[in-house]
Amino acid sequence: MKMLISGILMESAETFPVINPANEEIIASAPQCSRGMLDDAFSAAETAFESWSRDIHVRRDVLTACAAAMRDNADELARLVTQEQGKPLAKAQREIGGAARWFEYTAELDLPVEPITVPGQRRAEIHRRPLGVVAAIIPWNYPIMTAAWKIAPALLAGNTVVLKPSPYTPLATLRLGEILRPHIPEGVLNIVSGGDDLGVWMTAHKTPRKIAFTGSTDAGKSVAAAAANDLKRVTLELGGNDPAIVLADADPKTVANGIFTAAFENSGQVCVAIKRVYLPDNLYQPVLDEMTALANNVKLGDGLNEDVDMGPVNNRAQFERVLELIEDSRQRGGAVIAGGKRKGDTGYFIEPTIITDLADDARLVAEEQFGPALPILRYSDIDDALARANAGHFGLAGSVWGADGDSAAEVAGKLNCGTAWVNQHLAITPQAPIAGRKWSGVGIENGPLGLLQYTDLQIVEVPETQAATA
Numbered sequence: 001m002k003m004l005i006s007g008i009l010m011e012s013a014e015t016f017p018v019i020n021p022a023n024e025e026i027i028a029s030a031p032q033c034s035r036g037m038l039d040d041a042f043s044a045a046e047t048a049f050e051s052w053s054r055d056i057h058v059r060r061d062v063l064t065a066c067a068a069a070m071r072d073n074a075d076e077l078a079r080l081v082t083q084e085q086g087k088p089l090a091k092a093q094r095e096i097g098g099a100a101r102w103f104e105y106t107a108e109l110d111l112p113v114e115p116i117t118v119p120g121q122r123r124a125e126i127h128r129r130p131l132g133v134v135a136a137i138i139p140w141n142y143p144i145m146t147a148a149w150k151i152a153p154a155l156l157a158g159n160t161v162v163l164k165p166s167p168y169t170p171l172a173t174l175r176l177g178e179i180l181r182p183h184i185p186e187g188v189l190n191i192v193s194g195g196d197d198l199g200v201w202m203t204a205h206k207t208p209r210k211i212a213f214t215g216s217t218d219a220g221k222s223v224a225a226a227a228a229n230d231l232k233r234v235t236l237e238l239g240g241n242d243p244a245i246v247l248a249d250a251d252p253k254t255v256a257n258g259i260f261t262a263a264f265e266n267s268g269q270v271c272v273a274i275k276r277v278y279l280p281d282n283l284y285q286p287v288l289d290e291m292t293a294l295a296n297n298v299k300l301g302d303g304l305n306e307d308v309d310m311g312p313v314n315n316r317a318q319f320e321r322v323l324e325l326i327e328d329s330r331q332r333g334g335a336v337i338a339g340g341k342r343k344g345d346t347g348y349f350i351e352p353t354i355i356t357d358l359a360d361d362a363r364l365v366a367e368e369q370f371g372p373a374l375p376i377l378r379y380s381d382i383d384d385a386l387a388r389a390n391a392g393h394f395g396l397a398g399s400v401w402g403a404d405g406d407s408a409a410e411v412a413g414k415l416n417c418g419t420a421w422v423n424q425h426l427a428i429t430p431q432a433p434i435a436g437r438k439w440s441g442v443g444i445e446n447g448p449l450g451l452l453q454y455t456d457l458q459i460v461e462v463p464e465t466q467a468a469t470a
């Protein structure tokens with residue numbers, strides 16, 4: 001695999017290995033971008049900006065062509081995602097299809113010119129102008145989807161991009177660069193690969209005017225600090241610890257199915273996965289029983305095998321962290337109702353795990369586990385459940401489940417998080433913005449509001465004394 005810099009596919013002197021989490025074998029090596037190559041990528045993006053920012057119609061056509069190219073190469077990209085990330089092939093296919101859909105949706109968006117009324121001005125308008133070069137940094141859980149969430153709006157708004165995938169999952173993203181290369185003018189999109197150091201160099205670099213970052217809260221804070229020095233714009237999509245609250249009138253089987261799916265999707269490695277569940281006294285046992293049965297039925301295995309429901313955790317560090325959280329839960333008196341251990345002795349497989357009887361300050365409850373281990377908590381009073389759900393540093397998403405959608409929506413509105421779902425979770429679409437609160441993020445991604453984050457305002461004013469010429 002090669003990097004895409006200034007329209008040229010580039011190798012590098014140094015490389016790093018990429019591991020398949022299902023068997024711990026090296027799949028391939030990825031180029032390690034040097035500082036000089038990063039300079040070249042930013043310089044290419046800077047040079048390409050002027051002509052790229054001129055015509056939104058050209059940009060729409062490019063995004064549409066990119067979406068078609070992604071769909072044409074979906075099988076190959078999906079296979080790479082499964083091999084380096086771990087998710088089952090059918091889900092990797094859905095990731096590629098989703099990423100193409102994001103490009104298609106974004107291609108239709110507008111950069112509106114908004115007239116305003118200002119005394120003394122004949123014309124006063126708010127325009128949205130591109131920022132320049134965007135540095136985009138993404139994580140390993142959805143390599144192609146998170147890339148699309150940044151590339152599509154950044155480019156439509158008229159910016160150029162240098163994007164870095166996670167060192168755990170660079171292959172599909174590098175291949176995406178090769179696939180998109182014939183459809184994008186030289187320098188408009190550059191894809192470089194390397195470790196966390198490369199991310200640090202990107203955020204410290206003088207060229208980008210914006211850092212679009214998705215990843216952990218700790219890294220996000222470093223990115224914000226680095227960007228502050230140059231007053232670069234930032235969008236930070238960070239961690240979450242999403243609560244799901246079940247109301248006393250819910251149907252146990254229906255909510256158990258919905259909650260289980262949204263907690264264990266992608267082996268729990270989703271920023272907006274359900275990470276804590278609050279069950280009312282009357283439904284505690286029935287919902288727990290349903291969820292336990294679901295956990296015991298999961299087919300865990302290599303995502304390339306067709307009958308697999310759930311793949312491994314992506315990397316050794318995350319695998320060890322999730323096992324450590326399970327062990328910590330045991331030591332605190334938690335009851336492991338399902339799963340609770342590694343499966344096999346090769347590959348980063350962890351059984352879907354359900355743990356009860358934990359206090360609110362247990363690590364599995366208070367921290368973001370980002371893996372297949374779910375704490376189930378009990379409540380007697382809905383205000384108490386809300387207070388506990390709203391405690392802590394995160395505020396990404398949450399959900400409330402009940403027989404009556406409107407009453408559930410009223411409770412959901414009291415969750416202190418950016419997205420409050422009713423009788424669903426993980427219902428992410430290109431249209432709806434995502435905007436994490438507290439330590440879950442800064443700024444907005446997706447939808448028309450997400451697009452505007454790749455622009456600066458420009459107010460254009462013409463005084464009344466200046467007569468119109470036509």
Ligand code: NAD
Pocket residue numbers: 137138139140141146164165166167194195196197198199200203214215216217219220222223237238239240270271272368370396434436440441
């Ligand atoms: P991570 O923060 O370790 O790495 C993310 C990316 O940032 C990688 O490309 C990494 O190389 C780079 N990086 C790391 N340190 C950096 C630094 N100091 N400066 C610049 N770049 C740096 O995160 P991860 O482990 O890859 O991903 C998991 C995390 O991502 C979870 O916390 C998850 O919740 C979060 N996430 C959030 C969203 C969202 O939209 N809110 C989506 C997906 C994942």
